[in-house]
Amino acid sequence: MGMTNSPGPRAVTIAVRHAREGGPLSKRAWALREAFGVESAEETVSLAPVSVSLDGITLVTGFSGTGKSSVLRELSRLAKVRTVADLPPHGPTDRVIDLFDGEVGATVSWLGRFGLGEPRLMMSRPEHLSDGQRHRLTLARLARTGGGDGSEGGGGEGGDGFDLIVVDEFCSNLDRTTAKVIAHNFQRVCRSLRLNAVVATAHDDLHEFLSPDEHLRLDFDGTARKTVGAYVPGRRIERWIGEEFAESAGDRADYEQLADYHYRVEDERWIDWENLxxxxxxxxxxxxxxxxxxxxxxxxxxxxxxxxxxxxxxxVLLQERVIVHPAFRGLSLNARMWPESGSESGSGSSGVPPAEPERKTVFAQSALGRLFPFHLRAGYRAVEHPSETPAREQIDLAAALRRHDPGINANSTRAIAALLTALPEEGLSEIRELASAAFVIATRRQIVFLAELAGLEAREADLDFVGRASLEAARTADPASLAVLVETATPFRMAGFIRHWSPEHGWRVTTNGTHDDEATPADPATAPVAAAGR
Incomplete structure (x- = not known):
């Protein structure tokens, strides 16, 4: 081993030698010796000395058998590294969320960086994940730092410091689209947290997506060709998306095609297609x-x-739902889909300003956004959501539901409907009365909130009319409809985000290649996407 002592980048010099096992030959092996005149045991130099950086990201590629794994083993001997073998095994009842220390919110945000920020996925058992999801999870665990919230580099899950992360067979068994997305997300996390990594793969299609600082290409003759790259934030991923990803108008059939990837079950992700x-x-x-x-x-x-x-x-326009196919999470696609009117890129090379839309404000609300505010990287800014301060009537309703069923999911229409069906008439009447008051106040607050977003003042006469209509709806609703009203009126904390149309850029988000944790509303970078909405 040789390690640089200069104040510049750290590196180790590695020379790999393979010592093949000798011993007596079998009868059939002896026949081969006689036929070809060769010996079976011979120590050979498989890789000439090569310097491997301990700083930044290094990609090691080459055909199978050229010594990639041997380089990583030698590197693990010479430097303090973190590999898959260092990860503690998960327990028989562990879910994905349980594999990380720290607060749940910090873990959700951390997993979102790797395209894993989806509630049902985080509640899943690790062995139930797909190959791509398991690979993302492994990288998330390897990169998790001793700070417990993923915000600082230099430590492992147990708090032990390490020089770099080492990953063999990096994205090797994945389809190449998923591999490119994961490589892009991984380098973005490493760079934003100043984590160093050396990864090896037999595939030669990840260079531009991983954007390595060094690339070692190994060959069968024992040579290693090194190239040093100048990392340009977002360069390749922007070109890839710009050339191969096409945005266009869609329809309900498109939504239904991806609907099962949303974390809410089918009857709880209902959308009023005809009226809204x-x-x-x-x-x-x-x-x-x-x-x-x-x-x-x-x-x-x-x-x-x-x-x-x-x-x-x-x-005002509502962003009701965003769903991204699991293979493409982490590519900031949320920031690339906007209403058709006013969506032109603005005063670019053509100098043509975007067409002015009728609605100049888009509002999004998201439960996931409270823990992982991905909307901010799509040009939104956070606003206080009414659910952050529920009214007394809403709190009373939630308390009554839990009094009848302490373990109820009060934000599941299905669970509420089951409770209402099982309640005696007296209990049903109590819930209906409480729901009537809570629904009226929740509806009123929502109208006032949206009016404020639009810069309007809600007319008291309109609020009174809606209040009377809401009260009548709640008092006359059948059990199935009442379950929907109860779920709507029950406190469910969500984050609110708004985005205003810009005369310069329309709805489009100006991208500057910033890391996903450094975007600002003034010049927002794009960020990982997950399913939005309640």
Missing amino acids: VTEVRTIRVGGTLAAVKVFCRPFPREFEALETLRRINGS
Whole structure:
């Protein structure tokens, strides 16, 4: 081993020698010796001395048998590294979320960096994940640092410091699209947290996505060809997406194609397609649907007889749902799907400003966004959501539900419907009365909130009318409809985000290749995507 002592980049010099095992030959092996005149045991130099950096990201490639794994083994002997073998085994009842120390919110945010920020996935057993998901999870565990929140480099899960992460067979058994996405996400995390890594693979298609600082190409003759790269943030991923990812208008069929990737079960991710949906945007890669986003008006058209609701509908658009195919999570696709009107790139080389849309504000709300605010990297800014301060009537409703069923998921329509069906008439009447009061106040607060986003003042007469209609709906609803009203009125904390249309750029997000944890609303970088909405 040779390690540089200069104040510059650290490196070790590695020379790999293979010592093959000797011993007596079998009868059949002896026949081969006689036929070809060769001996079976002979120490050979498989790789001439080569310097491997301990700083930045190093990619080692070459055909199988050229010594990639041997280089990593020798590197593990000479430097303090972290490998898959250092990860503690998971227990028989562990879920993905259990494999990380620290607060749940920090873990959700951390997993989101690796395209794993989906609630049902995080609640899954590791052995139930796909190959691609397991590889993402392994990298997330390797890169997890001693700080417990993934925010500082230099330590392992147990807090032990290490020089670098070493990964053999990096993305080797994955389809190449997934491999490229994972390579891009991995380098982004390493660079944002100043983690050093050496990864090896037999594939030669990851260089531009991993953007290594050094690339060692090994050959059968024992030579290693080294190239040093100048990392340019986002260069290749932007070109790849720009050339091969096509955004276009979509429809309900596109949404249904990806709907099962949303974390809410089918009857709880219901969308009123007839009365609310205004537009569907999609992104395709070749023949594969990669992402879909659904936009809605806040209120059905028949409610526009009320001036306040009509003006809100004319000013605000809701981002109702975003779903990204699991293979493409982490590519910032959320920031690339916007309403068609006003979506042109703006005053670019053509100098043509984007067409001005009717609605200049997009509002998104997300439970996941409370823990992993991915909307910020799509140009949104956070706003206080009404659910952060629930009304007394809503709190009373939630308490009554849990009094009847302490373990109920009060934000599941299915669970609430089952409870209401099982309640005696007295209990059902209690829930209906509490739900009526809570639904009225929740509806009123939502109208006032959206009006404020639009810069409007809600008319008291309109609020009173909606209040009376809400009260009547709750008091006369059948059990199935009542379950929906109860779920709507029960406190469920969500994060709120808004994005305003810009005369310069339209809806588009200006990208500057910033790392996913360094974006600012003024010049936002794109970031990992996960399913949005309640």
